[in-house]
Structure formats: C-alpha cells, structure tokens
Amino acid sequence: xxxxxxxxxxxxxxxxxxxxxxxxxxxxxxxxxxxxxxxxxxxxxxxxxxxxxxxxxxxxxxxxxxxxxxxxxxxxxxxxxxxxxxxxxxxxxxxxxxxxxxxxxxxxxxxx
Amino acid sequence: xxxxxxxxxxxxxxxxxxxxxxxxxxxxxxxxxxxxxxxxxxxxxxxxxxxxxxxxxxxxxxxxxxxxxxxxxxxxxxxxxxxxxxxxxxxxxxxxxxxxxxxxxxxxxxxxx
Numbered sequence: 001x002x003x004x005x006x007x008x009x010x011x012x013x014x015x016x017x018x019x020x021x022x023x024x025x026x027x028x029x030x031x032x033x034x035x036x037x038x039x040x041x042x043x044x045x046x047x048x049x050x051x052x053x054x055x056x057x058x059x060x061x062x063x064x065x066x067x068x069x070x071x072x073x074x075x076x077x078x079x080x081x082x083x084x085x086x087x088x089x090x091x092x093x094x095x096x097x098x099x100x101x102x103x104x105x106x107x108x109x110x111x112x
Numbered sequence: 113x114x115x116x117x118x119x120x121x122x123x124x125x126x127x128x129x130x131x132x133x134x135x136x137x138x139x140x141x142x143x144x145x146x147x148x149x150x151x152x153x154x155x156x157x158x159x160x161x162x163x164x165x166x167x168x169x170x171x172x173x174x175x176x177x178x179x180x181x182x183x184x185x186x187x188x189x190x191x192x193x194x195x196x197x198x199x200x201x202x203x204x205x206x207x208x209x210x211x212x213x214x215x216x217x218x219x220x221x222x223x224x225x
Contacts, residue, residue: 032212034213034214036216042218042219043202043216043217043218043219044155044202044216045216046213046214046215049213086152088155090214092212099157099160099170100145100157100214102154102155103154104153104154105154
C-alpha cells in the first residue's frame with residue numbers, strides 16, 4: 001500500500017465551478033500535510049499546508065483535514081483556466097525520520 | 113518566494129560521462145533533498161541531508177552520490193551516466209522547524225544519449 005494515494009484523474013471542471021481534489025494516507029501518525037501545484041514541465045509550488053483537523057482557507061483554496069479518516073482534500077472555488085495543472089498531495093511522517101511522501105498527483109483541467 | 117537554484121536547467125550528455133547537478137539555496141535551510149521525476153509520474157526521493165556533513169539515501173537508488181559541505185550547497189553527482197538516468201531532477205529545501213515546508217528549485221532536465 002502506498003503512503004499517499006490520489007486519484008490520477010484527469011478531472012475536468014467548467015470555469016467558475018468548484019474543483020475538489022482528494023488524498024488519502026496510510027500512516028495514522030502522519031502529522032503534516034501539503035498541497036502542491038505543478039504545471040507541465042515545471043517544478044512543484046506550494047499552495048497550502050495543514051496540520052490540524054478541520055478547514056484552512058487561503059483565497060480561493062480550502063484545505064480540509066480529517067485525521068480520523070486519514071483524508072485530506074483541496075477545494076478550489078471559482079476555478080480558472082490558469083488552475084489547470086497537476087496537484088500533488090504530500091504527507092510528512094514523523095515515524096520515518098520526517099520524510100515527505102508525495103502522491104502521484106491529480107491532473108485538473110478547467111474548461112473555459 | 114523560495115530562493116533555490118539549480119544548474120544546469122537542461123543537459124544532454126553521452127553515456128558514460130560523469131556529471132554534477134548543482135543546487136543552491138539562500139534561505140539558510142538545514143534540510144535539502146533530491147528527487148527524480150519522470151513525466152506524469154510521482155516524485156521519487158533519491159538523497160536527502162539534514163545538515164552539513166549529513167547525507168542519506170532515499171527510496172530510489174539511482175547510482176548517484178551527494179555531498180553537503182556547506183549549508184547552502186547540495187550537489188548531485190552521477191559517476192557514469194546511462195540512458196536510464198534520463199529524467200527531471202528536482203532539488204528542494206526546508207527548514208528544521210515544525211513547519212518543515214519543502215520549497216523546490218526549477219529542476220534540471222537531463223537527457224543521456
């Protein structure tokens with residue numbers, strides 16, 4: 001079982017809609033969770049980090065963490081064509097020397 | 113805005129050559145990482161370092177070596193490049209605090225002929 005699982009997509013949403021990206025992780029003691037955006041041929045850039053159960057909002061982005069269900073999600077409101085990219089979920093696991101584990105990413109396309 | 117740099121950005125080289133990919137960061141971060149990523153695929157951790165004179169192998173054995181003589185510098189060396197090494201190489205750094213967010217450099221696209 002992989003440390004971090006994501007639906008590879010592709011996920012397509014119309015412009016202005018809400019895009020919902022999901023991620024599950026296997027190790028219950030994982031402590032820190034991150035969402036990165038990666039445009040084709042570019043390096044990942046951090047969108048949000050979340051450490052506590054609940055929601056964390058930053059502009060059009062909301063990260064949601066549920067440690068009991070081992071589930072973290074990213075909502076993108078008012079999706080724009082410029083949001084079209086691959087979104088990587090990452091988990092830091094204190095039990096394995098603070099290593100980061102990345103999912104394979106979900107490809108999002110926002111249709112104008 | 114993260115200040116982490118990688119050179120070269122693109123490299124095409126023949127089989128058997130020795131190459132060094134450079135990575136530098138100006139943020140004073142203790143932790144640095146090298147990842148390998150093929151197009152459309154997940155990131156694989158190759159090496160990491162938690163500080164000067166500290167280096168560890170990651171999950172992916174890529175027949176490479178690293179060194180960490182200075183905090184800001186974390187070069188990756190391939191002693192004998194092979195076509196299977198063709199990939200994107202990403203360097204990242206993070207501080208040692210609780211946040212520990214990783215920031216990535218622009219990457220080096222390596223092609224071995």
